[in-house]
Amino acid sequence: MAIVGGGPAGSRAAFHLARGGARVALLDDSHPRExxxxxxxxxxxxxxxxxxxxxxxxxxxxxxxxxxxxxxxxxxxxxxxxxxxxxxxxSRRSFDSRLVEIAQDAGAVMVPSRTIDIHREGGAWRLATRGEPVAARFLIGADGPGSLVRRRVASPFxxxxxxxxxxxxxxxxxxxxxxxxxxxxxxxxxxxxxxxxxxxxxxxxxxxxxxxxxxxxxxxxxxxxxxxxxxxxxxxxxxxxLTEGALRAERPSGDGWMLVGDAAGLVDPITREGIFFALRSGQLAAESLLQGADPAAAYAERLSDAIYPELIAAARLKARFYRPRFIALLISSLQRSGRIRAVMADLVAGEQPYHTLRGRLLRTFEVRMMSELFASR
Known part of the structure; x- marks a missing residue:
């Protein structure tokens, strides 16, 4: 397996794959870096x-x-x-470096070289780097929003x-x-x-x-x-x-490849938080590969169950969430309502799903704020 990108998504995929017995090369020349x-x-x-x-x-x-x-x-x-x-x-310098170390301890091989080209030949991926070339049966793109892997296997953002x-x-x-x-x-x-x-x-x-x-x-x-x-x-x-339409049209995997983390667009459209989704998608990619049969389809199905519903719900709310009228209501509610402060604390902590937000806001009796966010969407 070749994983391009040693951030949270790539290093976590490398850890789970290596721990499961796979041979893994993790390619990234940027560590240590902030x-x-x-x-x-x-x-x-x-x-x-x-x-x-x-x-x-x-x-x-x-x-x-x-x-x-x-x-x-x-x-x-x-x-x-x-x-x-x-x-x-x-510090992302220390956090990301530690994740790479954990992957290496599990058996992944760190290749500290930049990937400059990728092509497929005879059923194997050939990765040209600034050092020695790498060949792999399966390719995972964890190389961020400007992903080279994404440009080769799908369409850039x-x-x-x-x-x-x-x-x-x-x-x-x-x-x-x-x-x-x-x-x-x-x-x-x-x-x-x-x-x-x-x-x-x-x-x-x-x-x-x-x-x-x-x-x-x-x-x-x-x-x-x-x-x-x-x-x-x-x-x-x-x-x-990503918009709701883009998320629904997203193709995160195919014959011999997967995209994880930012390379797959797995970022909350409202908060722009992506570390949880990076770690989770890396884990889901590894689990899909280790199960054997049709890992690309298994990975897409896992994302559809575990990640896409939350991101799609956020994308639906995004335009209304940032309207000045809603923000003014939100600040007023935060100033006077302990229940709204509890909801916001859970949102910041990543513990309040968007798909249950409407029902929870209803129970706060902040009807104007809920109506502004959800009515006539």
């Missing part, structure tokens, strides 16, 4: 790798989330009823199915609180996630309606107002943000 993203890791994602918020090495346990819109704010405590924290922010994320690392400053500042133009939110020795401040917008320059300007203004001290380092990257 990854430009918020770095939020919910407890459900950590559970997939046998860890927890308290046990995560190099992580910052997050105690609260502050939400803002215009001049109004509301703060939500993130601990569960038992007092356990459910979200950590990690169009601009309307990508978001642009841009922002700054603010070195020398950290916290135990995340900040979410909703913005009306472009529609979405700005975030500040504290890592052990810096803040990751960024903002995201659909690639077909925004460019990085105005996003960076918004981030700089927010930092000027809300952060004291620190030195700034600019970053930017694309994030899959």
């Amino acid at each position: 990854k430009p993203c918020g770095g939020g890791i919910p407890a459900r994602a950590l559970a997939l790798v046998g860890s927890s918020v308290a046990a995560l090495s190099g992580g910052v346990p997050i105690e609260s989330a502050r939400f803002a819109h215009l001049d109004r704010t509301a703060t939500v405590q993130l601990a569960d009823p038992a007092g356990l924290l459910r979200l950590a922010v990690a 169009g601009r309307r199915d990508l978001s642009i994320a841009a922002g700054y690392y603010v070195h020398g400053v950290t916290s135990t609180q995340i900040d979410i500042a909703f913005v009306d133009e472009p529609s979405g939110y700005l975030w500040s996630f504290p890592r052990p020795n810096h803040l990751a401040v960024g903002i995201c917008a659909q690639a077909d309606v925004a460019t990085s320059a105005p996003l960076l300007e918004l981030c700089a203004r927010w930092i000027d107002t809300n952060v004291s001290g620190g030195t700034r380092e600019r970053y930017g990257w694309p994030i899959p943000s």
Whole structure:
């Protein structure tokens, strides 16, 4: 097996395959590296790798989330009823490197070389790298939204199915609180996630309606107002943000290949959280391969059962969720309602499914907010 990309999806697929007795080559020349993203890791994602918020090495346990819109704010405590924290922010350098080490300990072979071309010959995949070539019977693409594997076996993402994320690392400053500042133009939110020795401040917008320059300007203004001290380092990257139609049309596997994580577009369209889906899809890909018969079909079926319904539900809600009128109602409800704060805490922690959100909001008696989000969709 050849896996291109050593992030959470690729390394987790490599771990499960190697532990199951498969011969696995994991190709990635980027480690160790920091990854430009918020770095939020919910407890459900950590559970997939046998860890927890308290046990995560190099992580910052997050105690609260502050939400803002215009001049109004509301703060939500993130601990569960038992007092356990459910979200950590990690340095992706240390988190991803540890996942690679775990895969290697299970028997996967790390190939620290960049894959530059892929073709199929005589039923085997031939991977040209900047080092020695690699041949494999089965190919897994875990190489992100610009995936070379995806370009060879399927179609690349169009601009309307990508978001642009841009922002700054603010070195020398950290916290135990995340900040979410909703913005009306472009529609979405700005975030500040504290890592052990810096803040990751960024903002995201659909690639077909925004460019990085105005996003960076918004981030700089927010930092000027809300952060004291620190030195700034600019970053930017694309994030899959698929529509409902794109998710339904997505083809994640075929004869001799699979796509996992960002390469498969498995990112929450509302929050843009992808680490849980990366880890889970890597595990599902490995399980499908190890079962033997028709692994490509088995993988597609597993995604249809375990991941796609949640992403499709989020895609349906996305446009209404970021409307200024809904955000204003949300902030008001967060300020006065403990029940709404509990719902939002569960959403941030990845423990509130979108497909049951309507019923839970109904039980909060916040009828106006529920109607704005769900009525006449």
